[in-house]
Amino acid sequence: MKQYLTIKEINDRLQATRDQSFRKKTQQYIDIANNSKAHNMANYGNGTYTLRSPGNDLLDFYDEQQKSLDPTSKAYSMIPPSVVFHYRFEHDYPAELFNKSLNYGRYAYLRDQLSDYHVTKDPKDKTYWAQVYTTRFRWLINQPHKEYQFKLKADLDKFAIEHIGQKISGRLSTQKSTNQLLNEKHVVTIWRGKLAGWSVIWEAD
Amino acid sequence: MAIKLISDKHKLYIQEGALNRSMLRKAIERAIDRKTKRDFYIYSPPGLGKTYTCDTVFAEKGIEAVELKGNSSLFAFVVDLAGIMRYRNPKEHIYLFIDDCDNLLLNIDSVNTLKIGLDENKILYNKQLAAQYNQLEEQQKEDLDHYRKAGRNGIEIPIDNLTIIWCSNYRLKDASAKAKSDNAVVKNINEQALRRRLNARDYDVSGDTLWGWIADCVLNETPPSMQSANTQQLEQIVVWMYDNWDRLKEHNISFAEKLYEEMQLEPADYLTAWEFDYLINV
Numbered sequence: 134m135k136q137y138l139t140i141k142e143i144n145d146r147l148q149a150t151r152d153q154s155f156r157k158k159t160q161q162y163i164d165i166a167n168n169s170k171a172h173n174m175a176n177y178g179n180g181t182y183t184l185r186s187p188g189n190d191l192l193d194f195y196d197e198q199q200k201s202l203d204p205t206s207k208a209y210s211m212i213p214p215s216v217v218f219h220y221r222f223e224h225d226y227p228a229e230l231f232n233k234s235l236n237y238g239r240y241a242y243l244r245d246q247l248s249d250y251h252v253t254k255d256p257k258d259k260t261y262w263a264q265v266y267t268t269r270f271r272w273l274i275n276q277p278h279k280e281y282q283f284k285l286k287a288d289l290d291k292f293a294i295e296h297i298g299q300k301i302s303g304r305l306s307t308q309k310s311t312n313q314l315l316n317e318k319h320v321v322t323i324w325r326g327k328l329a330g331w332s333v334i335w336e337a338d
Numbered sequence: 339m340a341i342k343l344i345s346d347k348h349k350l351y352i353q354e355g356a357l358n359r360s361m362l363r364k365a366i367e368r369a370i371d372r373k374t375k376r377d378f379y380i381y382s383p384p385g386l387g388k389t390y391t392c393d394t395v396f397a398e399k400g401i402e403a404v405e406l407k408g409n410s411s412l413f414a415f416v417v418d419l420a421g422i423m424r425y426r427n428p429k430e431h432i433y434l435f436i437d438d439c440d441n442l443l444l445n446i447d448s449v450n451t452l453k454i455g456l457d458e459n460k461i462l463y464n465k466q467l468a469a470q471y472n473q474l475e476e477q478q479k480e481d482l483d484h485y486r487k488a489g490r491n492g493i494e495i496p497i498d499n500l501t502i503i504w505c506s507n508y509r510l511k512d513a514s515a516k517a518k519s520d521n522a523v524v525k526n527i528n529e530q531a532l533r534r535r536l537n538a539r540d541y542d543v544s545g546d547t548l549w550g551w552i553a554d555c556v557l558n559e560t561p562p563s564m565q566s567a568n569t570q571q572l573e574q575i576v577v578w579m580y581d582n583w584d585r586l587k588e589h590n591i592s593f594a595e596k597l598y599e600e601m602q603l604e605p606a607d608y609l610t611a612w613e614f615d616y617l618i619n620v
Contacts, residue, residue: 137427140402147404147421150475157475 180337181282182289187330188278192218194332198322208324210269220266222275272330289333299327342577343570348553355550356558358541362388365539366395369503370433374537377456379504382541385590386551388505389437396435403433403503410441412448413470416463416493420481423495431499440508446521449528455497456535464492510538548589549580556594564598571601578612585617 138146185191195214202209210217230240283289293301301323322332344352362380369378382388396403404422409415415436426432436442443449455461471479485493511529543551553576556564564572575597579586586593597616601608 138425140404140426140432143404143422143425144402146425146477147406147418150421150477153475154478 180335181284182286183334183336184281184283184289184292185332185334186279187272187274189218189222189273189275190277191332195322198320198332212265212269214270214273217266217270218273220262221273270330293328297327297331301328301333341570341574342581343573344557344577348577348580351546351550352553352557353550354547355543355552355554358543358547358551359387359391359554359559362539362541363391363395365537366392366503367399369501369537370395370399370401372431372501376535376537377502377504379506379510379533379536379538380541381506381509381539383543383548383589384507385588385592386541386543386548387555387591392435392437392503392505396433401433403435405435405437407437408441409436409439412442412445412451412463413465415442416461416495417474417478417482419461419495419497420485420493421478423497423500424481424484428499431501434500434502435505436502437505439504439506443506443508443510443529443532446525446528449525449532453528453532453535456532459498460494460496462492462494466491467493504536509540509542510536545583549583552576552579552589552591552594555591561591561595563595567598567601571598575601582617587616587618 192215199210199213229235231238231244281292283292290301293299301321318337319335320332321334323329362382365378365380368374380388406415406418409418422432422434442452451461451463467482471482474482482493485495487494510533511526512533513530515526517523517526555561556576557569557572560567560572575594578597579594583589593616597612600611600615604611
């Protein structure tokens with residue numbers, strides 16, 4: 134048996150659905166407003182952008198950033214930047230051990246055991262690991278980094294184009310990142326192009 | 339400054355206004371008594387008490403009507419209609435009061451749909467629903483699905499045993515209307531067809547007759563917010579409106595209510611307030 138409603142109940146039902154959809158719609162508008170607020174905050178102030186050039190004092194930072202990357206992305210590397218840096222700039226390959234004129238080839242038996250990390254500053258060394266440690270993260274340098282600070286995203290972009298020749302990636306102003314901006318400090322590291330190794334940090338005032 | 343009151347030259351217009359208002363009331367009463375087969379379409383300029391008289395007549399007759407107000411599109415109308423018709427008792431006669439139905443008549447499509455609907459006693463909405471359908475509440479989706487046929491996009495809602503009272507500030511075009519573009523010609527033809535299927539009443543008042551309407555309403559059927567005023571005050575408001583008619587910012591009943599509010603707030607100096615705030619400066 135089908136149940137019919139009275140006119141009053143029909144009117145109430147209509148009103149209820151109207152209220153419901155009204156609430157939904159206002160929530161949508163609030164969301165849009167919040168997004169644009171976040172976008173404005175990211176682009177027009179209430180915080181400072183710090184642009185940092187590559188440097189040997191930021192190795193821990195690079196390692197952390199690498200961990201947060203998706204392993205399937207091209208920028209991801211199984212060998213962390215600090216290891217690459219170590220073998221490229223700090224590790225001294227024991228070349229004297231295998232210098233026959235000094236020790237009559239006494240340590241030649243070690244050569245096989247050390248073959249796993251044959252890394253040298255010698256440009257003639259074309260072994261696999263030597264290539265890995267020289268070609269990966271080319272931007273790593275043995276100097277401390279430099280910092281530049283900006284109030285506006287526009288200034289940041291202008292500086293990047295003028296001095297480095299590449300625009301900062303738009304990720305800072307997309308919805309996802311700007312929602313994060315409202316709550317926490319926001320970090321972007323760039324792994325490719327002319328800006329590779331540079332990083333931008335946004336912090337609220 | 340001397341207070342101006344109603345004189346003989348005003349009375350003619352007030353009588354005319356009273357006649358117009360009584361005709362409007364009669365039209366609504368006839369619609370409710372179902373004296374005519376066709377639904378009533380009532381047009382007048384805004385703010386002359388269409389909604390108010392409808393509500394009072396419904397209350398006097400002890401009838402409850404389903405009310406739809408200011409629908410934004412034909413689709414919204416169809417969704418609401420589905421919600422109404424699904425749960426009502428089909429053996430009982432019901433009244434649907436559509437207030438401010440101007441937006442329903444904006445497009446050729448919607449006018450056409452209503453035209454066919456009134457002919458066949460069912461509203462046929464033959465459009466793809468995908469995008470609009472997804473935005474609806476679940477309750478509304480269920481209502482629409484109830485009237486959907488398998489394998490078809492369209493919706494078919496029967497409207498038997500239903501009297502619709504249309505109120506609008508939009509005048510349906512008649513044969514005298516001129517159109518500039520081809521599109522407008524088609525729309526005019528459709529609106530004329532809709533007019534034939536409805537009992538269209540145009541209260542196309544302006545100038546002195548419009549003033550007479552407002553004055554009659556204020557003096558003889560005083561709005562609730564002006565009940566505390568005496569006749570002298572009411573007459574003064576109305577005559578002041580007549581004298582400054584061309585410079586008034588609005589021409590409706592609630593404008594008189596605003597003037598009375600000002601009168602109560604500043605009993606000593608209300609005339610200057612009227613001058614400054616309620617007239618267009620030339």
